[in-house]
Amino acid sequence: VKSGSKKAAAAAASNAAHQLDMLDSPGIMPMRMDNQRAAVLLAAVDDVGEASYTPSAVAAELVETLRALSRDEQYYGGMTEATDALDKLASTYGMASAWQGTGEDVVVWLANETYQGDIESAARRILKDFRRGALG
Secondary structure, eight states: HHHHHHHHHHHHHHHHHHOOOOOOOOOOOOOSSHHHHHHHHHHTTTTOGGGGSSHHHHHHHHHHHHHHHHHHHHHOSSHHHHHHHHHHHHHHOOOOOOSSHHHHHHHHHHHHHTTTTTHHHHHHHHHHHHHHTTOO
């Protein structure tokens, strides 16, 4: 290899290095997830930044997921974590039942009762309480 070509290669590598920005992004999520259920669950446990989702949609889906898991628990018997979480959700927020209406209805109810109709604030509260284990 000629020394002139070594110099040219080094210069090209140096120029390329100045044009590239490297980012360290551990745990980076794809821009679009094909499995929306997985995306919602990742958002519910705070593995996805809030800029990537609407809290009200995630909180409503979380309630629906807890309901589905609770139905499975009741059908198969055994563990009751989801049922306990729904009961705790109702008692924490003063609801008659977390089973009435849809998951969205639960978020809207909490918004009207506690946050002057601010649905996103109510959703953030549900998510925060879920993440810190206050719902069981």
